[in-house]
Amino acid sequence: MKLWLFGIYGIVGTTAIAGNKAIEKGISEKTGLVSELPDFEGLANFSPLSFDEIGGHDIRNIESNLYEELFKHWEENQHFDYRILKQLKEDLEKIKAKKGTALNCGEGVLEELKPIESLENENLSLEEIVDKLEKDLLEFKDEETVAINVASTEPTIEYDENIHGNIENFEKAIKENKKEKFTASMLYAYVCLKNKIPYANFTPSIGSNIQALKQLAEENNVPHAGNDGKTGETLVKTTLAPMFAYRNLKVLGWMGYNILGDLDGKVLAHKENKESKIVSKDKVIGKILGYYPYTITEINFFPSLKDNKTAFDFIHYEGFLGTKMKFYFTWDAIDAIVAAPLVIDIARFLNFAKKKGQKGVIKELAFFFKSPMETDIYNTHTQYQMLVEWFNKLK
Numbered sequence: 001m002k003l004w005l006f007g008i009y010g011i012v013g014t015t016a017i018a019g020n021k022a023i024e025k026g027i028s029e030k031t032g033l034v035s036e037l038p039d040f041e042g043l044a045n046f047s048p049l050s051f052d053e054i055g056g057h058d059i060r061n062i063e064s065n066l067y068e069e070l071f072k073h074w075e076e077n078q079h080f081d082y083r084i085l086k087q088l089k090e091d092l093e094k095i096k097a098k099k100g101t102a103l104n105c106g107e108g109v110l111e112e113l114k115p116i117e118s119l120e121n122e123n124l125s126l127e128e129i130v131d132k133l134e135k136d137l138l139e140f141k142d143e144e145t146v147a148i149n150v151a152s153t154e155p156t157i158e159y160d161e162n163i164h165g166n167i168e169n170f171e172k173a174i175k176e177n178k179k180e181k182f183t184a185s186m187l188y189a190y191v192c193l194k195n196k197i198p199y200a201n202f203t204p205s206i207g208s209n210i211q212a213l214k215q216l217a218e219e220n221n222v223p224h225a226g227n228d229g230k231t232g233e234t235l236v237k238t239t240l241a242p243m244f245a246y247r248n249l250k251v252l253g254w255m256g257y258n259i260l261g262d263l264d265g266k267v268l269a270h271k272e273n274k275e276s277k278i279v280s281k282d283k284v285i286g287k288i289l290g291y292y293p294y295t296i297t298e299i300n301f302f303p304s305l306k307d308n309k310t311a312f313d314f315i316h317y318e319g320f321l322g323t324k325m326k327f328y329f330t331w332d333a334i335d336a337i338v339a340a341p342l343v344i345d346i347a348r349f350l351n352f353a354k355k356k357g358q359k360g361v362i363k364e365l366a367f368f369f370k371s372p373m374e375t376d377i378y379n380t381h382t383q384y385q386m387l388v389e390w391f392n393k394l395k
Ligand code: NAD
Pocket: 006, 007, 008, 009, 010, 011, 012, 013, 057, 058, 059, 060, 100, 101, 102, 103, 105, 109, 113, 150, 151, 152, 153, 154, 184, 185, 202, 203, 204, 228, 229, 230, 231, 232, 263, 264, 335, 336, 338, 339
C-alpha cells in the first residue's frame, strides 16, 4: 500500500510518516492508532500498517526532503523523543515533495508560508496545472494507493452550481481556465478521483465536498471521505455533549476558546482561512443535542505555544427544577501527535473500502472527522459503533 499526502512537509504530514516508519522499525508503540484496536482485527490482511512508498505535494522548500522538514518542526516543538527521530534519518531523507498548487489558498498561506513555490507561479493554465499534478500521481500510484489532504486550511469559495454541480461542467471550466472557481484542494481531489485513487480530506478545505466530485467518485467506483480531522477540542465536545443529552440536561451555552501557535496557527490567524475551521467546529453541538444553544467558537494565534494547542471550554447548563450549573474543561494537546495516527488510520480504512468495492462518500468514517460528509451523526460513540459495524459487515 502507498500513501500520498498533499501538504507532506507540514507537521501533521511529517509526523504521520515518522510514526509509520518508527512502528515499522519496532522503535515505537502503536498507541493512538484506532486501526490497531482489537475491534479491527483482520484489517492488516487488506491494508498493512506500513506503507511501501510515500510521496506528496507541497508548496514550500521543494528542494528539501522529509527529514529536513520534519527536523525543522522538531526543533520548534520537540514533539517526540529525539532518539526516534535520529533512527529515521536515512529513510526519511529519501522522501521528497513534488511541487503542488496554491490556487486560491488565501492570504494566510501566501503571506505566512512564503516564499511559495507552486505551479501557478510558472504561468500555467488550469489545465496544465491539473496535467502536472496528474503526472506526479500517475508516476507514483499503484492499485493500492490512497491520498490524503493535510495541507494548510484554505478559505471557502462560493459554490457555483453551474460549475461545481456536475463533473461535465467542472471539467469544461478547467479547460476554459476559470481559475477563480477552483481551489488547490478541489484540484487535488479531482486528480485523485479521476484516477481511482481513494481520497480523504483531513482539512476543512473544500476538497471533494462538491457535487461534481461526488458524482465523479460514484462513476469511477472510488471511495472518499472528509472533512477536517476530529482530533482535539471537537473530539471532546462530541464525546461529552451526548452526556448532557442522555441525562436530559439542557445546554444553554457552550463556549470554546482555542489558542495555538506554529504554521497552522499562523495561517488560521487570517480571517478568510479561519472561517472554514470555525464553521466546522461550531455546528457539532447543535447536531448532537437536536437544538442549538448559544455558542462561541474562537481560534487565536498564540506564537509561543507552537504546536501545543490549548482549548478552554465553558458549558452552561440547566438541570432539575430549572437550576443552572457550569462545567469547564481544558484540552491541552500536541496537535500533530493527536492528528498523525488518524492519517494512517484513514488511509488504511479507505484502502480497505476500495478493496471491498465501496464507492462514493464513506460515511462510516465519520468518526475521524469534524464535518463528516453525508451524515448527520456527530456523536463520537455512535460514530465508533458505525465504524465497527461497517468493518465487521465487510471484512
Ligand atoms: P502545517 O502548516 O504544519 O502544514 C501544512 C503544510 O501544507 C505545509 O507544509 C504547507 O507548505 C503545505 N501546503 C499549504 N498549502 C498547500 C497546497 N495548496 N498544496 C500543497 N501543500 C500545501 O499544518 P499542520 O499542523 O500540519 O496541519 C495540516 C492541516 O491539517 C491544516 O489544514 C489543519 O487545519 C488540519 N488539521 C489539523 C489537525 C491537528 O493538527 N490536530 C486537526 C484537524 C485538521
